[in-house]
Amino acid sequence: MSITYLEAIREAQAKALADDPRVYIYGQDVGNFGGAFKATKNLAKEFPGRVIDAPLSEDAIIGSAIGAAIEGMRPIIEMQYADFSTCGLNQIVNHAATLFWRTQVACPITIRLPSGGTAGSGPFHSQSMEALYATYPGLIVMTPATVEDVYSMLLEAVAIDDPVIFCEHKYLYYHLKAEALPTEALPTGKARIARPGRDITVVAYSAMVHEALAMAEELATEGTEVEVVDLRSVKPLDTDTVLASVARTGRLLAVGEAWPWGGVTAEVVARVACEGFDLLDAPPRRLNAKETPVPFHPNLWGTHRPTARSIAIAVRDILRQ
Amino acid sequence: MSITYLEAIREAQAKALADDPRVYIYGQDVGNFGGAFKATKNLAKEFPGRVIDAPLSEDAIIGSAIGAAIEGMRPIIEMQYADFSTCGLNQIVNHAATLFWRTQVACPITIRLPSGGTAGSGPFHSQSMEALYATYPGLIVMTPATVEDVYSMLLEAVAIDDPVIFCEHKYLYYHLKAEALPTEALPTGKARIARPGRDITVVAYSAMVHEALAMAEELATEGTEVEVVDLRSVKPLDTDTVLASVARTGRLLAVGEAWPWGGVTAEVVARVACEGFDLLDAPPRRLNAKETPVPFHPNLWGTHRPTARSIAIAVRDILRQ
Amino acid sequence: MSPHKLRAVLQALSPTSSTKDTGLNREKFRQAFRWMLLARLSEEKYANLYRAGKIQGGVFIGKGQEALSVSVGISLRKGDIFAPLIRDQAGRLAFGESLLDATRTYLGSRLGPMRGRDGNVHRGRPREGYFAMISHLGAMIPTVAGALLAKRFKGEKDFVGATCIGDGGTSTGAFHEGLNLAAVEKLPLVLVVANNHYAYSTPTSRQFVCADLVEKAAGYGVEGYSLDGTSLSECLEVVGNAVERARSGNGPQLIVATLLRLGGHGEHDDAHYIDEKLKQSEVGRDCLKLAEKFLLEKNWGTKAELDEWRADALRQIEDAVATAQREPHPDPNLDDWRPLATQHLSEGHHCE
């Protein structure tokens, strides 16, 4: 048996629905159709009345989830693409994120954002919005990179009493396969050493973990041992694990698929510079997407985001210093 | 004669309207009423038909400005508070910001965001949204800290062919006064040494520049010479001026009124760590607001944001290393 | 009863039956009037405290809208949801908010429901069905809809959710999406629009074009009512009826009341821009005065009773203010500054 990243998302939702009567799924086309990506395939049939098609109204979809959460439900919201969450952003950042702090009433909603770029998706179906949401106090932002994590973290997202922005990467939907679903997992907020190495720390998350691993594989043939840290969640961000890795390697490259200004790579580098300055034997570096909207054409897209190749170039460069 | 930060905003808009027939102002209550803060006082009378009350529709307000810009106008949009721009965010980040790159047609709109905290304003009338917008390619984000800059930069914002997010700070509206309006100004994208010093570089912007200057004043009495860099615009961010300053002082503190995760302070520290690692004689530091929504009560608010006092503590701490 | 302007726009109302408690009756009217009085007098007090510099932040009052607001609060019952907006002091009290909650919030007491973290009209106790509005107008509509959806999921019966909004708020995308979603789900949502002719300084001519906002009802496929917001009897009847229709499965109800904001947008605003003609017209009448007149004319209350009610209200207010003023303000050193319910996942400050 083998299971894809996408199937794991479906299985996690099936389990959440089966285990907890407070869970329901709401989003455009999630019902009989099973979702634009089939992440809710057959769930409407298996859980009648609990997997519901929503109107084309992102703001109201999120708003309704907040109200339902106040009343004790645990909604899972699917945005058709992460990019469309800008239309529901007000409810996410100003309502869901502030509710507990203002009223002491928890807001346990999970918002699934099909995120990140794939070839031919263009400026409006490719965005990586984790940093935008991570900036707001009151939200948890998960960015699972593996089949195992996407499954266990989605279950954890539903169980957590706070709003979770669940950034699942569309590129991994079909590309990534595992033998089986996990039975245990790291707790939320813990990063993972995806590959140990002694020469340099490459911090990545989501799809970029796999570019980093491919790069590490390649550099291993040259005798360079790259340590790849998979952040798993970008908020909370596991600074300790990153610092411990840099303590071992003395070098840091932070890689992200999002735009250059701000974002996860800035936060990672800033934390290491502030809290682990003396651990660094060379200047840290960042590698992000290019400073333009995400291009449509595969030729441009392939250059816009970091790849194993461009990461390798950056790593070699750092190691020369 | 003396002129406030707020009056300078009004004067800049009056001049833009007078000089360029393509300019008009659109926003809630900006017409006869002169705006919630009186930033458009009398302008509707002085420029009939060009300063227009909008319905309570942020998304449509911004969307309409984009259409008007395509047709060659230069709209100035007032959001009643920066916080409400979340309701128009989709049009800003997905439409205005992408237009030129996608179509080669420029989108010269200026979006004025009354930003930042004041006592008793609470979670929804206090936000600092510069980092959110700076993340998106295709936007310019200005954060003027002085009466002179708010005037000249607003004029520049209107003149620039790209969408400008103009973060004017509400705390400075009445607090800040100058003798006269400036006749010349630094170009957009250039930071300013607000106060020269040799011991440490404190990078700030908007209202925090004044907290930093107050702190520098105080520390000067102890013989510490703080250099305060006023970023003026956070995008583009003038890395060169920051690096040059750190080259002189060897120490860096980045101060921002926004939340801790990401944002301007992360970007500044990350750039200095990456590009000026060897200039640093001590670990860099950041000082941000606290990790909660902006509190309503003045007691809480005064602690939530950085102040001259908390900046001084951080600076002393860095200097001890 | 004053000229009956009630107009069911979409569907004829089932005639108001006098056995059902939705319409006009003496006890309900008297009770509603007392809440209105308490609301009016307490807000006058807050406004005075504001002018005396005793209140941080703005004060936004519901003067002229008490009849409408109280009709909402009084028509709901335990188990229902109420998401008031800025001009709903009367409805809040009638729904069950304690005057002390309100007063503590205005006066910055640490013991108020928001503990200084949020202020004035942003208070609420969501666990008790009394939602705490965010400022972004329209946002509470889908939120209430979602709460109703949850109640349906949980198998609850006979519940209703009500929320209020202004003429300006109808222009938000949130209003549209929220009402439509509620219609699609056929939720028992009562959406009360107070068309008070201004959104801050903006007149309705810059806000919408239809003759009456209730014309929107048809486009959402919901039942709609247009009414005179200055008449307590009409408000009680129409709102009460709509609440019962929602409760008994007729889906969302859109109520549009016509009235005038009898003052500034907030206490900082002198309202100089309000059209003198409107002030002098029927919509400019004070619902509290009209209700008082009605009460006396119908002999549902005596002058002496009214005086006593007023004195009682003032006493309650003085008590609440005195209590709140003795209480501690929030202390930043006691706040945990953690935004998450899952405390250990809240991030500390890095790089400091």
Added chain:
Amino acid sequence: MSPHKLRAVLQALSPTSSTKDTGLNREKFRQAFRWMLLARLSEEKYANLYRAGKIQGGVFIGKGQEALSVSVGISLRKGDIFAPLIRDQAGRLAFGESLLDATRTYLGSRLGPMRGRDGNVHRGRPREGYFAMISHLGAMIPTVAGALLAKRFKGEKDFVGATCIGDGGTSTGAFHEGLNLAAVEKLPLVLVVANNHYAYSTPTSRQFVCADLVEKAAGYGVEGYSLDGTSLSECLEVVGNAVERARSGNGPQLIVATLLRLGGHGEHDDAHYIDEKLKQSEVGRDCLKLAEKFLLEKNWGTKAELDEWRADALRQIEDAVATAQREPHPDPNLDDWRPLATQHLSEGHHCE
């Protein structure tokens, strides 16, 4: 002419005068038909290329909606604004888009108007009044409104702006805010809703409750029309009329056409969920076939002419495809990767 289903919902239309060019006439019908044919055949070609793996990204076609779409494009003229949506190949061509622009965009040519930076239906030439949609539905409505505002500022006369949206898109806040803003400003906006019964897989029963979306018109205070979207003659007449009414100062026009999406949401979608009964009903008829029948019955064209038109369209398509296929694709090394018109203010990559 087929049974006249034209219904002016809000205001009686001024009777269609045969001297004005808004209604039905032979030349216009023939011309419209040819654009429909070119749209249908070109989209079939793109769909085939998609299935052959020759196209990156999705292909979303307007099969069944050509009559409505072409009526919009053909009713506009130079100086007007058109912001088409995903099912508007026919309207785009009629408005003046070259088939080569469309084909280049689908085939990834660097010489297309979007130069590979954006794709398929997101193309446009805003400088020429032909806007390039963003994906977020509803967003183009306020944008067109703003362009019309600008034209008014600039003192232009007799202009119109049109944009299209689906039944699903009417549920967005952007739709509501945009149409309302246009109504408040009394702008010459023609908003064309294609109710094709599905938003992706979502049936209208999950999208709205009113019987006909045109019932929304009253709530915005705009003129509204409901029509049979399968009938080219009716589409030409109603849309043409609305465009002229907008042009002559009657404010926004809301047109709601009923029809069926004759295929999947995109070419990746087998549309298995579409109700068989709908397919068999009147709304499920193919507007192109109906138009062809009409043409022949009325003797406005002969079978031979039709064959020739088809052959001509196919030739154009083959030419465009052949040209586009010879052209270079975008080269990342030639792109300047600068998002700003003010080039020197674009940021480079830091920390790399």
